[in-house]
Amino acid sequence: MGVAGMVGSPIKRREDPRLITGQATYVDDIKIHGMLHMAVLRSPYGHAHIRSINTDAARRHPGVVAVYTAEDLKGAVGNIAIAVPLGKIAEGMGARGALAEGKVRFFGDPVAAVIAEDLYTARDARDLIEVDYEPLPAAIDVEKAMQAGAPLLYEEFGTNVAFGMHPPTDEIDKVFEKTKADGGIVVKTRLVNQRLAPAPMETRGVVAEYRKASRSLTVWSSSQIPHLLRNILSALVGLPQHQVRVIVPEVGGGFGCKLNIYPEEMVSAFASMQTGRAVKWIEERSENLAVTIHGRDQVDYVEIAATREGKVTGLKIYGISDLGSYCQIFTDVIMIAFGFPVSCGAYDIPTIHLSADIVFTNKAATDAYRGAGRPEATYIIERAMDQVARELGKDPAEVRRLNFIKPDQFPYKAATGAVYDTGNYEGALDKALAMVDYKSLRAEQVQKRAAGKLMGIGISSYIEICGFGPKGSAPVGLYESARVRVEQSGTVMVYTGSSPHGQGEETTFAQIVAEEFTVPVENVMIMHGDTDSTPEGRGTYGSRTTAVGGSAVFNAVQRLKEKMKQIAAHMLEASPADVELEDGKFSVKGSPQKAVSFGDVAAAANLSNTLAPGVEPGLETTVFFEPEACVFPFGTHICVVEIDKETGETEIKRFVAVDDCGRQINPLLVEGQVHGGIAQGVGQALIEGVEYGEDGQLLTATLMDYAMPLSSELPHFELDSTVTLTTVNPLGVKGVGEAGTIGSTPAVASAVADALDVAHVDMPFRAEKLWKIIHQL
Amino acid sequence: MTMKREISVTVNGQQHHSEVEPRTLLVYYLREALDLTGTHIGCDTSQCGACTVLLDGQSVKACTVLAVQADGCEVTTIEGLAPEGGLHPIQEGFWEKHGLQCGFCTPGMIMASYNLLKVNPNPTEAEIRKGLEGNICRCTGYQNIVRAVQYAAERMRTSASEPVGAGE
Numbered sequence: 001m002g003v004a005g006m007v008g009s010p011i012k013r014r015e016d017p018r019l020i021t022g023q024a025t026y027v028d029d030i031k032i033h034g035m036l037h038m039a040v041l042r043s044p045y046g047h048a049h050i051r052s053i054n055t056d057a058a059r060r061h062p063g064v065v066a067v068y069t070a071e072d073l074k075g076a077v078g079n080i081a082i083a084v085p086l087g088k089i090a091e092g093m094g095a096r097g098a099l100a101e102g103k104v105r106f107f108g109d110p111v112a113a114v115i116a117e118d119l120y121t122a123r124d125a126r127d128l129i130e131v132d133y134e135p136l137p138a139a140i141d142v143e144k145a146m147q148a149g150a151p152l153l154y155e156e157f158g159t160n161v162a163f164g165m166h167p168p169t170d171e172i173d174k175v176f177e178k179t180k181a182d183g184g185i186v187v188k189t190r191l192v193n194q195r196l197a198p199a200p201m202e203t204r205g206v207v208a209e210y211r212k213a214s215r216s217l218t219v220w221s222s223s224q225i226p227h228l229l230r231n232i233l234s235a236l237v238g239l240p241q242h243q244v245r246v247i248v249p250e251v252g253g254g255f256g257c258k259l260n261i262y263p264e265e266m267v268s269a270f271a272s273m274q275t276g277r278a279v280k281w282i283e284e285r286s287e288n289l290a291v292t293i294h295g296r297d298q299v300d301y302v303e304i305a306a307t308r309e310g311k312v313t314g315l316k317i318y319g320i321s322d323l324g325s326y327c328q329i330f331t332d333v334i335m336i337a338f339g340f341p342v343s344c345g346a347y348d349i350p351t352i353h354l355s356a357d358i359v360f361t362n363k364a365a366t367d368a369y370r371g372a373g374r375p376e377a378t379y380i381i382e383r384a385m386d387q388v389a390r391e392l393g394k395d396p397a398e399v400r401r402l403n404f405i406k407p408d409q410f411p412y413k414a415a416t417g418a419v420y421d422t423g424n425y426e427g428a429l430d431k432a433l434a435m436v437d438y439k440s441l442r443a444e445q446v447q448k449r450a451a452g453k454l455m456g457i458g459i460s461s462y463i464e465i466c467g468f469g470p471k472g473s474a475p476v477g478l479y480e481s482a483r484v485r486v487e488q489s490g491t492v493m494v495y496t497g498s499s500p501h502g503q504g505e506e507t508t509f510a511q512i513v514a515e516e517f518t519v520p521v522e523n524v525m526i527m528h529g530d531t532d533s534t535p536e537g538r539g540t541y542g543s544r545t546t547a548v549g550g551s552a553v554f555n556a557v558q559r560l561k562e563k564m565k566q567i568a569a570h571m572l573e574a575s576p577a578d579v580e581l582e583d584g585k586f587s588v589k590g591s592p593q594k595a596v597s598f599g600d601v602a603a604a605a606n607l608s609n610t611l612a613p614g615v616e617p618g619l620e621t622t623v624f625f626e627p628e629a630c631v632f633p634f635g636t637h638i639c640v641v642e643i644d645k646e647t648g649e650t651e652i653k654r655f656v657a658v659d660d661c662g663r664q665i666n667p668l669l670v671e672g673q674v675h676g677g678i679a680q681g682v683g684q685a686l687i688e689g690v691e692y693g694e695d696g697q698l699l700t701a702t703l704m705d706y707a708m709p710l711s712s713e714l715p716h717f718e719l720d721s722t723v724t725l726t727t728v729n730p731l732g733v734k735g736v737g738e739a740g741t742i743g744s745t746p747a748v749a750s751a752v753a754d755a756l757d758v759a760h761v762d763m764p765f766r767a768e769k770l771w772k773i774i775h776q777l
Numbered sequence: 778m779t780m781k782r783e784i785s786v787t788v789n790g791q792q793h794h795s796e797v798e799p800r801t802l803l804v805y806y807l808r809e810a811l812d813l814t815g816t817h818i819g820c821d822t823s824q825c826g827a828c829t830v831l832l833d834g835q836s837v838k839a840c841t842v843l844a845v846q847a848d849g850c851e852v853t854t855i856e857g858l859a860p861e862g863g864l865h866p867i868q869e870g871f872w873e874k875h876g877l878q879c880g881f882c883t884p885g886m887i888m889a890s891y892n893l894l895k896v897n898p899n900p901t902e903a904e905i906r907k908g909l910e911g912n913i914c915r916c917t918g919y920q921n922i923v924r925a926v927q928y929a930a931e932r933m934r935t936s937a938s939e940p941v942g943a944g945e
Contacts, residue, residue, distance in 0.1 A: 012875070020880075023815065023856075284821055672916075676917050679919070710913065
């Protein structure tokens with residue numbers, strides 16, 4: 001493999017050989033001598049008092065080593081950490097121990113854990129535990145849960161509303177009045193962003209191994225956050241941080257749901273500390289759908305004002321976030337901290353009013369799911385822009401164009417306070433319009449409509465905020481880190497604090513290093529996911545790994561390069577300022593024949609004897625990168641649908657996406673991220689949805705009932721990109737992990753509403769719902 | 778605990794005599810008894826296909842087959858698809874075309890693709906999408922999986938038309 005131009009090159013992933021041959025090691029593939037297995041007994045009710053738990057029969061079952069309930073964990077295991085506790089949550093509302101005590105608050109709430117010699121025995125014994133429940137009415141619908149008289153999850157607080165944000169409305173009221181007085185419009189709409197299951201193909205899993213002799217705990221977990229997990233878990237089980245090691249092996253997808261700490265990690269660690277043996281727990285799929293965090297679940301009341309020409313003058317959003325039953329790490333801030341800052345999307349909107357209530361219900365906790373807040377915000381503004389266009393009889397593309405923040409307005413300070421780094425929104429829109437041949441497409445639509453066909457075209461010009469996060473924006477600094485070592489042989493070891501779960505950073509980070517050191521990419525090894533060997537990192541989420549973790553790698557390489565130049569200068573009897581690195585050689589500017597190879601310098605540095613006096617031997621450095629600002633990727637997605645009048649089924653005829661994630665380290669992987677993101681966004685629009693009965697029963701507890709897109713249900717995506725570099729990191733990269741999900745959902749929603757010629761339809765667009773609309777039932 | 782039963786299964790060309798509980802699923806037998814952990818468990822209810830293996834040459838979901846049902850049969854798992862150290866054209870296709878991200882569905886997806894190409898060596902995109910709808914991928918959006926299978930089909934056609942021993 002060549003060296004020059006390694007960044008930007010669509011090379012194959014180095015992760016793949018182990019994955020395509022079955023040689024990768026996921027958590028469930030780990031076996032430790034004497035390892036025990038855990039099965040968890042869960043609430044069959046959405047809401048109930050626990051009168052009693054009888055574990056006698058389970059304890060007596062042959063092969064059972066221990067059975068634990070909340071009683072056993074008292075004083076030994078703490079409550080799940082919450083990053084930013086808002087309102088009553090700071091007073092203890094929504095606090096969650098590892099096992100339910102006195103009351104269960106959602107279907108699947110863990111009540112007891114069985115530890116046994118093998119998995120089948122653990123599950124057999126689980127069936128022998130008797131729990132006497134007193135079922136209670138459940139609060140399921142979030143708006144009903146807010147009303148007086150609703151069943152209360154936390155009686156002592158007298159309400160299910162954990163926190164409300166209701167600033168005065170005078171300013172936005174004035175804007176709306178003036179807009180109307182000037183002949184403009186105010187459009188109102190209510191949008192439901194349904195509850196989703198992240199459902200990575202690998203469920204969660206953990207192996208905990210406590211060695212009593214050294215009082216050390218090693219935890220293998222399918223996690224996006226090895227260091228945070230180590231730091232939090234050590235506090236929760238009362239061990240010093242340096243005696244806890246978290247290893248994240250191969251991870252089979254996360255999408256945000258593994259960006260958390262869960263009861264099973266705490267209980268298995270406790271069980272191992274008690275028994276002195278390793279304990280494994282692997283989540284069953286029905287557990288995954290019931291108890292791993294869900295995403296979205298937000299109801300929004302939206303009002304948008306615009307002049308007759310279509311220029312938006314003001315936006316008012318009242319959001320209700322359904323928290324589910326407990327507070328996980330980010331449950332309470334998904335809407336307010338991650339969604340609200342980008343409420344105005346790609347548009348220059350002078351006045352914005354945001355208000356909110358966040359509410360507990362008898363459902364699984366919600367938290368970060370691919371996009372976390374930004375898909376909801378984008379859905380709101382994109383649906384609103386469409387409705388402005390519809391109300392004024394204008395083309396939705398032109399209304400967007402009229403309102404875009406212009407390239408010369410960057411850095412742009414939005415009315416929400418967010419500062420956008422760079423962008424060229426019109427460029428992405430124009431490219432997407434050209435790709436679909438928009439004019440002809442609209443003409444085709446007119447013809448099809450005349451022939452009685454339901455064809456719709458949907459546009460979504462999204463932005464997102466990622467690369468978290470600037471100093472002071474979170475309770476802990478959201479930096480990333482890299483330790484880079486150039487070995488005596490000239491090969492390079494990189495220890496990154498970032499920990500991937502399918503993104504391919506072993507490949508992209510190696511590309512960054514290879515390009516900067518001008519060495520073959522094969523000579524670079526990327527190590528991750530072990531808190532004992534990697535420097536502190538904050539985790540892979542929010543499309544931040546390349547922007548933040550990649551920048552740490554880049555900076556570490558620069559630092560070593562400077563030292564190598566010094567050493568080379570001594571070897572070449574030149575001044576360090578005159579030495580340059582090119583094609584694997586350090587040479588003196590202007591006399592390229594006077595050169596030493598990268599390997600020679602690496603050897604000199606590590607062997608030390610020939611170094612100049614005062615030069616420290618070795619080539620190793622650790623760099624932390626904390627971004628000064630967030631980055632704002634953007635793009636335009638266009639979806640073309642046809643809805644079958646007879647069946648109500650939606651077929652996506654075309655899906656075009658133009659995304660701008662700044663500089664692309666590996667376009668092949670960028671494309672893969674966009675594909676997968678679109679698939680999940682389309683999944684939300686068309687079929688996905690977690691459903692509960694009014695009594696709190698989960699109706700979507702297997703993959704038979706929770707529909708995820710299949711290969712036959714998705715179209716061939718047509719992709720292109722624009723490149724607008726960011727200035728907030730040295731690589732110029734933004735982020736692409738969530739963009740596809742954020743951009744695609746509103747495009748499909750827009751296309752379906754357009755096809756049906758209605759202002760709005762709530763997702764998911766399943767055939768039955770659309771058939772009823774078509775036939776006005 | 779129920780009485781164990783003796784079974785004899787040939788897995789990836791190697792014969793195994795084992796004692797299993799009648800309720801033991803084939804996927805657990807492969808993973809736990811034989812340490813063939815390339816076959817994954819994704820859903821427990823036969824929707825996702827992560828556990829797909831070949832049973833007497835036919836793709837099956839190993840979470841829906843009892844180990845005792847495989848008695849006297851030949852099983853091929855992802856570990857046995859290509860000779861030691863080599864790659865099957867389908868594996869190559871997934872690597873070349875970026876047909877995987879987290880990799881968890883991949884072994885099952887590759888085994889299902891094997892069956893698909895056996896039945897239909899020259900599938901259209903629609904036929905590939907239809908043929909793989911028993912396997913769920915949450916990462917890729919399937920587009921590059923389709924490309925991977927197309928790549929493999931092309932490779933397998935080319936090598937099939939060459940004399941034995943040529944190629945590779």
